[in-house]
Amino acid sequence: xxxxxxxxxxxxxxxxxxxxxxxxxxxxxxxxxxxxxxxxxxxxxxxxxxxxxxxxxxxxxxxxxxxxxxxxxxxxxxxxxxxxxxxxxxxxxxxxxxxxxxxxxxxxxxxxxxxxxxxxxxxxxxxxxxxxxxxxxxxxxxxxxxxxxxxxxxxxxxxxxxxxxxxxxxxxxxxxxxxxxxxxxxxxxxxxxxxxxxxxxxxxxxxxxxxxxxxxxxxxxxxxxxxxxxxxxxxxxxxxxxxxxxxxxxxxxxxxxxxxxxxxxxxxxxxxxxxxxxxxxxxxxxxxxxxxxxxxxxxxxxxxxxxxxxxxxxxxxxxxxxxxxxxxxxxxxxxxxxxxxxxxxxxxxxxxxxxxxxxxxxxxxxxxxxxxxxxxxxxxxxxxxxxxxxxxxxxxxxxxxxxxxxxxxxxx
Numbered sequence: 001x002x003x004x005x006x007x008x009x010x011x012x013x014x015x016x017x018x019x020x021x022x023x024x025x026x027x028x029x030x031x032x033x034x035x036x037x038x039x040x041x042x043x044x045x046x047x048x049x050x051x052x053x054x055x056x057x058x059x060x061x062x063x064x065x066x067x068x069x070x071x072x073x074x075x076x077x078x079x080x081x082x083x084x085x086x087x088x089x090x091x092x093x094x095x096x097x098x099x100x101x102x103x104x105x106x107x108x109x110x111x112x113x114x115x116x117x118x119x120x121x122x123x124x125x126x127x128x129x130x131x132x133x134x135x136x137x138x139x140x141x142x143x144x145x146x147x148x149x150x151x152x153x154x155x156x157x158x159x160x161x162x163x164x165x166x167x168x169x170x171x172x173x174x175x176x177x178x179x180x181x182x183x184x185x186x187x188x189x190x191x192x193x194x195x196x197x198x199x200x201x202x203x204x205x206x207x208x209x210x211x212x213x214x215x216x217x218x219x220x221x222x223x224x225x226x227x228x229x230x231x232x233x234x235x236x237x238x239x240x241x242x243x244x245x246x247x248x249x250x251x252x253x254x255x256x257x258x259x260x261x262x263x264x265x266x267x268x269x270x271x272x273x274x275x276x277x278x279x280x281x282x283x284x285x286x287x288x289x290x291x292x293x294x295x296x297x298x299x300x301x302x303x304x305x306x307x308x309x310x311x312x313x314x315x316x317x318x319x320x321x322x323x324x325x326x327x328x329x330x331x332x333x334x335x336x337x338x339x340x341x342x343x344x345x346x347x348x349x350x351x352x353x354x355x356x357x358x359x360x361x362x363x364x365x366x367x368x369x370x371x372x373x374x375x376x377x378x379x380x381x382x383x384x385x386x387x388x389x390x391x392x393x394x395x396x397x398x399x400x401x402x403x404x405x406x407x408x409x410x411x412x
Contacts (some may be wrong), residue, residue, distance in 0.1 A: 006097055008029030044386040083134050094131075098144050112196075141222065162347055221305070228363075260379075282311070309361035339394055
């Protein structure tokens with residue numbers, strides 16, 4: 001099929017583009033390089049030396065014989081060009097990664113909050129409106145987040161997007177008293193976002209529900225856990241295809257950050273008690289899930305198809321202790337910049353992907369060491385001043401109230 005990947009130059013988009021191209025699909029990347037611009041803003045490059053997109057695409061053609069197309073387009077701002085792109089290219093499917101993806105970055109300042117909402121919500125709504133206006137029958141696959149559910153303890157397994165509820169009716173539609181009776185309904189699982197970034201994903205899912213109801217669009221929303229790992233089968237074929245490895249306090253995901261810190265002799269920074277339980281998925285499983293979602297679209301008229309895209313859950317301090325044991329790294333408990341529960345349980349249903357053939361890549365010493373070896377190889381590129389997470393969640397902290405958060409010095 002012909003697949004447009006919005007945000008295809010990014011951490012998730014690039015390996016997904018390679019994987020789908022390798023599967024024989026006609027892939028076109030749509031990007032405005034905003035993530036590279038944010039690198040310049042934060043003065044924090046990827047630990048791995050990522051090439052320009054033109055070099056990446058040329059290397060892939062040289063190695064595989066397959067071409068990946070490219071269109072420079074700001075999905076959030078250039079609506080007319082997006083409509084024309086859909087009409088001229090007529091993709092069978094669109095994979096939507098074109099959103100600012102970091103919770104800490106979204107909380108740095110009012111400017112960052114406004115940018116995240118403007119970019120993410122506009123991008124999603126433009127894609128939906130452009131699909132309708134273009135008249136194309138496009139299956140939209142969107143990368144959401146497990147964070148829409150929140151990180152409180154639910155006391156049950158979190159279902160895949162929808163919750164069965166019962167209400168007791170004591171009046172009819174006209175307000176007349178009737179014998180109490182139970183009415184069953186199914187609703188979107190109640191949301192509890194923990195950052196502005198997560199909030200935009202909540203808004204996304206309501207936009208999806210509306211456009212499916214009103215315009216019969218075909219949409220799959222993937223509520224994804226935290227990605228770990230750096231390589232997929234395709235990215236390790238050539239140095240020029242290497243993926244991003246973010247380690248800074250804004251964009252680095254927790255497990256990759258720990259592995260990088262171990263490689264450079266920096267204490268593993270565990271926020272608060274480390275009692276936060278999170279859902280995880282390996283990068284290779286992420287691209288496989290995108291493929292499975294594309295191969296199993298909802299029918300026209302069906303509700304939004306929601307998958308929980310994760311393979312396992314772990315408590316943060318347990319991960320730090322595991323990595324400390326296998327690498328010899330020290331563990332440092334530091335104040336938590338986020339406004340969240342100190343401890344939580346997380347139990348998640350992920351039956352759909354398993355039923356459709358996903359064979360999960362679970363946490364193993366071998367894969368952890370593989371990531372640490374990559375970090376070791378490129379450790380000279382690390383700027384250790386960028387490791388601490390300094391984005392603060394509350395207005396009081398952002399207004400300048402003294403905070404105990406401070407960088408952890410590397411082990412000498």
